[in-house]
Amino acid sequence: MASGEGRRRLDNLVPLAALIRREMRIEKMEKPTVKYGHAAQSRKGEDYFLIKMDCQRVPGNSSSTFSVFAIFDGHNGNAAAIYTRENLLNHILGAIPHGLGREEWNQALPRALVAGFVKTDKEFQSRGMECFTLILQFFLSLLVFHSTLYYCASRETSGTTATFVIVDRWTVTVASVGDSRCILDAQGGAVSSLTVDHRLEENVEERKRVTASGGEVGRLSIVGGVEIGPLRCWPGGLCLSRSIGDMDVGEFIVPVPYVKQVKLSNAGGRLIIASDGIWDALPSEMAAKSCRGLPAELAAVQVVKEALRTRGLKDDTTCIVVDIIPPDNSIQPPTPPKKLNKLRALFFRKKCYDSAGKVSKKLSAIGIVEELFEEGSAMLAERLGNDDFTPQSTTGLFTCVVCQIDLAPSEGISVHAGSIFSTSSKPWQGPFLCADCRNKKDAMEGKRPSGVKVT
Ligand SMILES: [Zn+2]
Numbered sequence: 001m002a003s004g005e006g007r008r009r010l011d012n013l014v015p016l017a018a019l020i021r022r023e024m025r026i027e028k029m030e031k032p033t034v035k036y037g038h039a040a041q042s043r044k045g046e047d048y049f050l051i052k053m054d055c056q057r058v059p060g061n062s063s064s065t066f067s068v069f070a071i072f073d074g075h076n077g078n079a080a081a082i083y084t085r086e087n088l089l090n091h092i093l094g095a096i097p098h099g100l101g102r103e104e105w106n107q108a109l110p111r112a113l114v115a116g117f118v119k120t121d122k123e124f125q126s127r128g129m130e131c132f133t134l135i136l137q138f139f140l141s142l143l144v145f146h147s148t149l150y151y152c153a154s155r156e157t158s159g160t161t162a163t164f165v166i167v168d169r170w171t172v173t174v175a176s177v178g179d180s181r182c183i184l185d186a187q188g189g190a191v192s193s194l195t196v197d198h199r200l201e202e203n204v205e206e207r208k209r210v211t212a213s214g215g216e217v218g219r220l221s222i223v224g225g226v227e228i229g230p231l232r233c234w235p236g237g238l239c240l241s242r243s244i245g246d247m248d249v250g251e252f253i254v255p256v257p258y259v260k261q262v263k264l265s266n267a268g269g270r271l272i273i274a275s276d277g278i279w280d281a282l283p284s285e286m287a288a289k290s291c292r293g294l295p296a297e298l299a300a301v302q303v304v305k306e307a308l309r310t311r312g313l314k315d316d317t318t319c320i321v322v323d324i325i326p327p328d329n330s331i332q333p334p335t336p337p338k339k340l341n342k343l344r345a346l347f348f349r350k351k352c353y354d355s356a357g358k359v360s361k362k363l364s365a366i367g368i369v370e371e372l373f374e375e376g377s378a379m380l381a382e383r384l385g386n387d388d389f390t391p392q393s394t395t396g397l398f399t400c401v402v403c404q405i406d407l408a409p410s411e412g413i414s415v416h417a418g419s420i421f422s423t424s425s426k427p428w429q430g431p432f433l434c435a436d437c438r439n440k441k442d443a444m445e446g447k448r449p450s451g452v453k454v455t
Contacts, residue, residue: 030169030327031169031327032169032170032264032266032268032324032325032326032327033324033325033326033327034053034067034167034322034323034324034325035295035296035297035322035323035325036051036053036067036069036296036297036300036320036321036322036323037295037296037297037298037299037300037301037320037321038051038297038300038318038319038320038321039300039301039303039304039318039319040304040316040317040318040319041277041304041308041313041316041317042316042317043277043313043314043315043316043317044315044316045078045316046073046074046075046077046078046081046316047071047072047073047074047081047275047277047316047317047318048071048072048074048078048081048082048084048085048160049069049070049071049072049085049318049320050068050069050070050072050085050089051067051068051069051320052067052068052069052089053065053067054067055067055068055089055093057100057102057105057168064102066166066167066168066169067166067167067168067322068089068164068165068166068167069165069167069271069273069320069322070085070088070089070162070163070164070165070273071161071162071163071180071273071274071275071318071320072084072085072160072161072162072163072180073160073161073178073179073180073275073276073316073318074158074159074160075158075159075160075238075243076157076158076159076246077157077158078158079124079158079245080124080158080159080160080243080244080245080246081158081160083120083124083127083245084120084124084160084162084244084245087120087123087124088116088117088120088162088164088244089116089164091115091116091117091119091120091123092109092112092113092115092116092117092164093112093116094116094119094404095111095112095115095116095119095401095402095404096108096109096112102168102169105168106168106171106173106261106372109166109173109259109261110173110175110259110261110373110375111383111384111385111401113164113173113175113257113259114175114256114257114259114380114383114384115384115401115402115404117162117175117177117244117255117256117257118255118256118380118402118437118440119402119403119404120162120244120255121244121245121255122402122403122436122437122440123403124244124245125245125247156247156248157246157247157248158245158246159238159240159243159244159245159246159249159253160178160243160244160245161176161177161178161179161180161240161243161244161275161276162175162176162177162178162180162243162244162255162257163175163176163178163180163181163182163195163273164176164257165182165194165271165273165322167271167322167324170263170264170265170266170268170324171261171262171263171264171372172184172194172261172262172263172264172271172324173259173260173261173373174194174195174259174260174261175257175258175259176195176196176198176257176258176259177198177240177242177243177244177254177255177256177257177258178198178240178242178243179197179198179199179240179276179279180195180273180274180275180276181193181195181197181273181274181276181278181279181284182194182195182271182272182273183271183272183284183287183288184262184264184269184270184271184369185269185270185271185272185288185292186264186265186267186269186368186369187265187267187268187269187368188267188368189292190368191284191285191288192369193284194260194262194271195258195260196258196376197279198240198241198242198243198258199230199239199240199241200217200230200231200232200233200239200240200241201230201231201239203241206241206242206378207231207241209241209252209378210233210241210252210253212446213250213252213444213445213446214250214252214446215233215234215249215250215252215253215446216233216234216235217231217232217233217234218231218232218234219231219232220232220237233249233250233253235248235249235250236248236249236250236253238253240253241253241254242254242255242256242257242378243255251440251443251444252443252444252445252446254378254444256377256378256379256380256383256444258375258376259373259374259375259376260371260373260374261371261372261373261374262369262370262371262372263369263370263372264324264369265368265369265370266326267326267368268323268324268325268326269323269324269369270288270296270299270321270322270323270324271320271321271322271324272284272287272288272291272299272303272319272320272321273319273320273321273322274287274303274317274318274319274320275315275316275317275318275319276315277307277313277314277315277316277317277318278303278304278307278317278318278319280311280314280315281306281307281308281310281311281317282303282306282307282310286306287303287306287307290302290303290306291303291306291321295323296321296322296323297321299321299323300319300320300321303319303321304317304318304319307319378444379445380402380415380441380444380445381415381416381441384401384402384415384431385431398412398430398432399432400412400432400433400434400437401415401430401431401432401433401437402433402434402437402440403434403436403437405434407432407434411434411435412430412432412433412434413432413433413434413435413438414430414431414432414433415430415431415432415433415441
């Protein structure tokens with residue numbers, strides 16, 4: 001017998017199909033379309049890239065999809081670039097605590113990116129050491145196996161830039177070491193850089209850091225004492241101040257990435273990620289301008305073509321163009337620029353997480369792009385912070401914040417212990433490092449000679 005109350009309740013119910021339709025409509029309204037293009041011209045075969053459109057925060061849940069775009073420009077061989085392409089994404093994802101919602105997940109990204117970059121560098125170097133031992137064994141047994149030697153030599157001395165971009169709906173997070181730039185061409189024609197170039201020649205701060213950590217910075221000397229070319233770090237002669245790999249240079253050439261996170265307006269925008277083959281030929285503005293109005297696939301081809309036209313094929317040249325397009329498709333990025341005040345302060349509405357992951361609004365003006373996070377320090381204590389995301393494994397043990405191995409309570413060393421850069425007055429507080437990662441941190445800060453240096 002249906003009571004009056006029961007009937008009223010039924011009247012208020014929304015049919016399931018309508019509910020799903022409504023949710024799908026909201027989902028569609030919120031979710032931009034991501035389209036990409038890729039183009040490359042190879043000279044040395046040391047540029048590698050990664051495009052992954054179907055990553056999921058929650059496995060099996062299609063509404064948790066995000067995309068990854070990355071460029072790895074190798075030097076002194078391709079081993080570091082290949083290793084980084086194969087492992088960096090997993091190392092980053094492994095450093096993000098489970099069960100986070102979209103916003104928390106994006107907030108946890110900056111720290112996970114730092115941990116993932118350092119872990120990748122550390123593991124690549126330790127594999128290099130295995131190879132070194134292998135070579136010794138070969139020599140000892142007087143069996144000089146040429147191809148193994150070549151492979152291992154490349155492993156020991158090779159290094160790579162890494163520019164790693166995560167697009168989760170309107171939020172773009174970029175982590176980068178080296179000089180493979182990522183620029184943003186926002187709706188309205190304002191171009192800004194989401195990376196900084198870690199080149200000794202151009203980056204005074206990095207020069208100071210490397211010198212203070214025991215590195216020698218100078219130009220290449222030729223006969224007669226004439227100095228030529230850009231500033232380099234010696235021994236090794238690397239022009240970059242940050243990279244993954246480069247065992248022969250010194251651990252003050254750190255893998256700690258500059259990280260920037262922005263939220264685009266619902267008008268969307270275009271990202272151009274490219275190796276220095278592009279940026280040595282084209283300033284950011286010119287690269288953005290050269291492909292405006294073209295769809296992503298053609299835009300990437302156009303940028304490479306423009307760079308080759310300007311400078312010729314002097315270096316590996318790789319370009320990925322990513323368009324983040326509003327769902328109703330009414331606005332196609334990027335349109336030719338309107339007259340806009342391009343002052344950075346007006347372009348970005350600034351909103352930063354502090355090291356505890358809290359949000360602090362710094363500036364709110366005519367915001368087109370919201371700046372959520374920016375940090376470039378090379379110091380791990382500053383980057384790994386004492387925030388709320390200290391990972392604890394399911395077994396209740398502490399976990400090394402870099403390599404994610406479980407630690408017994410007596411084994412964990414606080415990331416802040418003994419650091420003059422300590423951001424915490426409590427050096428016994430987490431996050432924690434294993435002894436190995438602590439050694440690496442000290443070497444990176446110039447507190448001990450590089451342990452893995454090959455002579
Ligand atoms: Zn560790």
